[in-house]
Amino acid sequence: MLITISAACCTMDLDTRAGRTTAAHHASEGDRRQLVLLTTNGAAASVAQAAGVAWQLHGLGLGQLTLVLVDSNATCMQLGTAWRRVGLLAGGADVPGCGWSAAFVGRLEKYYGRRSRPTRLWALWSAKWLLMLRLARAPPRGCGLDVLALDNDVMVLADPLALLGSPPLRSYSLVVAPEAARVNLGVVFVRGESEAQNGSVTGGVAVLHELVRRLRYFLAGGEQVLTNARGQAALQALWDQGLFVDSMLSVVRGRRVYPYSYLQASSSRAWRLLGWPPSSMGRRQIEVGGMVRWRLRLGCKARHRGTSRHSHASAASSDASTMRAAHRATAAQRISPHIPHAGTQAALPRSSMVGQRTRCSPGATTRVAWCGRRDHRTCCRLLATLSEPRGRSAMRCSPIACWDCQTLMATTVRRNSSGISSKARLLPPRTR
Amino acid sequence: MLAPEWLVCGVGHRTLRRGWAALRPPLAPCALLHLVDLRSSFGHFDAHKANRRWVTASYAASRLAPPRRAGEAMAVATMMVEEEEERAAAATAVLRLSPALVDASAGLESLLGSLRTLAVAAAVTGRAPVVPSVACTAAWLHRSAATSSSTSPTLLGVDDERVLQLRDSVHDGAGVRCHLALGGAACLPPLVVPEWLVPSLPSAPSPPVATLRVASNASMAASQLREAVALLGAATTAELSLEAGWAQHPRGWLEAVEASLRPGEARRYSRLRRACPGYFDPACKV
Numbered sequence: 001m002l003i004t005i006s007a008a009c010c011t012m013d014l015d016t017r018a019g020r021t022t023a024a025h026h027a028s029e030g031d032r033r034q035l036v037l038l039t040t041n042g043a044a045a046s047v048a049q050a051a052g053v054a055w056q057l058h059g060l061g062l063g064q065l066t067l068v069l070v071d072s073n074a075t076c077m078q079l080g081t082a083w084r085r086v087g088l089l090a091g092g093a094d095v096p097g098c099g100w101s102a103a104f105v106g107r108l109e110k111y112y113g114r115r116s117r118p119t120r121l122w123a124l125w126s127a128k129w130l131l132m133l134r135l136a137r138a139p140p141r142g143c144g145l146d147v148l149a150l151d152n153d154v155m156v157l158a159d160p161l162a163l164l165g166s167p168p169l170r171s172y173s174l175v176v177a178p179e180a181a182r183v184n185l186g187v188v189f190v191r192g193e194s195e196a197q198n199g200s201v202t203g204g205v206a207v208l209h210e211l212v213r214r215l216r217y218f219l220a221g222g223e224q225v226l227t228n229a230r231g232q233a234a235l236q237a238l239w240d241q242g243l244f245v246d247s248m249l250s251v252v253r254g255r256r257v258y259p260y261s262y263l264q265a266s267s268s269r270a271w272r273l274l275g276w277p278p279s280s281m282g283r284r285q286i287e288v289g290g291m292v293r294w295r296l297r298l299g300c301k302a303r304h305r306g307t308s309r310h311s312h313a314s315a316a317s318s319d320a321s322t323m324r325a326a327h328r329a330t331a332a333q334r335i336s337p338h339i340p341h342a343g344t345q346a347a348l349p350r351s352s353m354v355g356q357r358t359r360c361s362p363g364a365t366t367r368v369a370w371c372g373r374r375d376h377r378t379c380c381r382l383l384a385t386l387s388e389p390r391g392r393s394a395m396r397c398s399p400i401a402c403w404d405c406q407t408l409m410a411t412t413v414r415r416n417s418s419g420i421s422s423k424a425r426l427l428p429p430r431t432r
Numbered sequence: 433m434l435a436p437e438w439l440v441c442g443v444g445h446r447t448l449r450r451g452w453a454a455l456r457p458p459l460a461p462c463a464l465l466h467l468v469d470l471r472s473s474f475g476h477f478d479a480h481k482a483n484r485r486w487v488t489a490s491y492a493a494s495r496l497a498p499p500r501r502a503g504e505a506m507a508v509a510t511m512m513v514e515e516e517e518e519r520a521a522a523a524t525a526v527l528r529l530s531p532a533l534v535d536a537s538a539g540l541e542s543l544l545g546s547l548r549t550l551a552v553a554a555a556v557t558g559r560a561p562v563v564p565s566v567a568c569t570a571a572w573l574h575r576s577a578a579t580s581s582s583t584s585p586t587l588l589g590v591d592d593e594r595v596l597q598l599r600d601s602v603h604d605g606a607g608v609r610c611h612l613a614l615g616g617a618a619c620l621p622p623l624v625v626p627e628w629l630v631p632s633l634p635s636a637p638s639p640p641v642a643t644l645r646v647a648s649n650a651s652m653a654a655s656q657l658r659e660a661v662a663l664l665g666a667a668t669t670a671e672l673s674l675e676a677g678w679a680q681h682p683r684g685w686l687e688a689v690e691a692s693l694r695p696g697e698a699r700r701y702s703r704l705r706r707a708c709p710g711y712f713d714p715a716c717k718v
Contacts, residue, residue, distance in 0.1 A: 045485065048485075049484070049485060049488065052488055052489070052492060055492070056492075150464065151466065151468070153466065153467040153468060153470075153481070153484040153488070154464050154465065154466050154467070155464070155465040155466075155467065155487075155488055155491055156463070156464060156465075157461075157462065157463055157464070157465055158462075158463040159463065160439060160463040160464050163438075163439055163463055164439070169433075169436075169439065172433040174433065175433055175434075175435045175439070176433075176434065176435060177434070177435045177440040177466065178434045178435070179468075184466070184468060186440075186466045186468050187435060187439075187440045187464050187466060189435075
């Protein structure tokens with residue numbers, strides 16, 4: 001029986017450089033410098049689900065690139081049992097592709113009891129962001145890894161790494177899934193640095209860097225602990241999804257903002273130390289400022305004409321000036337056509353092949369793009385009306401068809417773009 | 433950037449209603465289907481996060497459905513079950529409804545009646561009931577105007593959160609079967625065994641080796657089931673059928689059978705009802 005999951009030869013202590021080097025070494029075999037990161041604690045159900053996702057990745061030929069982050073070596077052993085059960089691991093073989101981190105163990109106790117489940121779980125989540133940052137940062141004379149972090153309730157239907165490495169996604173250094181005015185961290189992709197940045201951080205790595213910086217700051221203890229109105233530690237203020245949004249907005253705007261954490265623990269003394277929010281900023285402004293406004297821009301005309309006159313991208317920010325900067329940056333850079341890489345075509349519906357099926361006419365653009373924010377059914381009906389005789393297109397309709405007529409959107413952090421990345425550089429790397 | 437929907441789609445309930453889980457590339461709607469807001473469950477009872485395990489395992493079983501990999505499908509699907517002994521128990525003795533009791537032309541009320549009868553029989557015989565699959569043409573399933581098309585054989589127009597549409601390569605190699613969604617947060621193996629798992633059970637014969645018949649006479653039904661236990665012996669799968677259709681059963685028949693359960697049987701039955709409230713909800717509306 002073959003060992004088919006092996007980001008590394010054996011279990012690794014990912015808090016050590018040697019452990020991370022081992023993981024990176026195996027992930028960088030061949031041309032790929034990519035890694036899929038799963039995370040699980042020792043709960044049997046979670047381990048089983050992580051093993052299931054790993055099994056799905058294996059089915060797509062990504063088993064070699066899979067690394068599972070766990071809370072202890074014992075959990076790696078549990079994972080090995082699950083892998084043996086599904087035939088991914090030989091009976092007596094070492095458990096591959098599994099590593100543990102205790103980087104934040106003990107640090108969240110300031111917010112919760114030592115033995116509480118949230119403390120242990122949140123410590124593991126925090127460790128995930130630290131590990132992602134460390135893997136994505138370029139070592140001296142080397143390159144960082146592209147890291148795709150997945151939740152265990154994700155079903156892997158097609159090779160995501162191939163899509164992320166192909167136009168148009170390959171231009172982006174950070175890809176996250178939206179959830180209303182926030183993000184959902186069930187799927188996060190960060191592109192590794194291509195070379196050491198001499199202390200500065202840019203792109204998606206900057207967001208992770210800022211997230212980890214916040215974690216370390218608020219976990220330092222003393223007056224830096226976030227507290228609620230009753231003076232109790234407010235663990236919710238450290239929810240990684242909230243911290244991530246705050247970090248992302250900070251990188252996009254080029255100045256640190258803390259709307260999520262502040263709204264969860266506004267009476268904490270930590271804010272006085274940080275000097276945030278400014279006295280001129282009211283609560284309502286903070287609430288609005290903490291929302292990610294995903295902006296859609298139409299792309300049909302530009303795509304069909306093959307020009308860059310019509311911008312395909314828009315910024316995810318409530319800051320108007322940043323938005324304008326993002327537009328300038330993206331307008332100056334030709335957007336790749338919405339064509340999946342040849343190697344990935346089999347994994348996508350036919351309807352995704354650049355408007356071949358949707359045929360966005362100039363007059364239809366507005367309506368089709370608008371339907372993308374509506375439900376899928378509305379979209380299908382509109383497409384049926386607009387592009388093909390009713391029935392045929394409805395049968396083939398998928399969300400991809402809707403998105404064909406839209407642009408890819410919301411560049412929060414765009415690699416190598418002068419406007420946004422230069423602002424990201426303004427954030428000093430204090431925590432390294 | 434924000435992930436485009438062809439990379440990540442997160443509308444779980446819609447995904448299931450479209451039968452996306454039944455589809456494989458090149459028809460997959462996106463590369464990463466995130467079940468974060470999955471709402472698929474039978475009835476209005478909150479299945480919490482357990483439905484994610486149910487769905488992912490069903491999908492795994494479906495993808496691996498070709499018989500040559502049945503063992504692997506079994507292994508993946510049974511990852512839902514955490515204890516070795518329980519898994520072994522679930523794999524060795526199950527009781528399922530005869531096809532006649534999952535009549536596509538009958539209403540939801542009839543299906544719920546069949547499920548209750550199955551639960552009673554399972555409690556008496558000490559077997560795990562099989563959560564059935566139903567024909568996607570069942571009269572009580574919602575249809576969607578957007579997908580109701582004679583030219584769309586894979587989706588069959590079904591637009592109903594109470595079923596998962598899974599490829600059925602075990603039975604006919606190409607079609608789609610509708611499997612009941614999770615009946616409650618704890619309605620999981622080994623307490624119940626989903627139909628999509630049964631064909632891959634080790635040495636599971638088809639058709640089943642034994643059949644239990646339940647009389648229309650309520651006073652006889654429970655004792656009849658008890659007598660049949662010995663006849664079932666070590667048979668892996670057994671089928672439950674009724675002597676007559678639901679229409680011929682007197683009103684209150686099922687309640688009378690339930691009332692005649694012995695304490696141990698009643699405890700097992702009660703446990704099933706608590707774990708799978710969706711399958712027992714009399715107010716469940718179509």
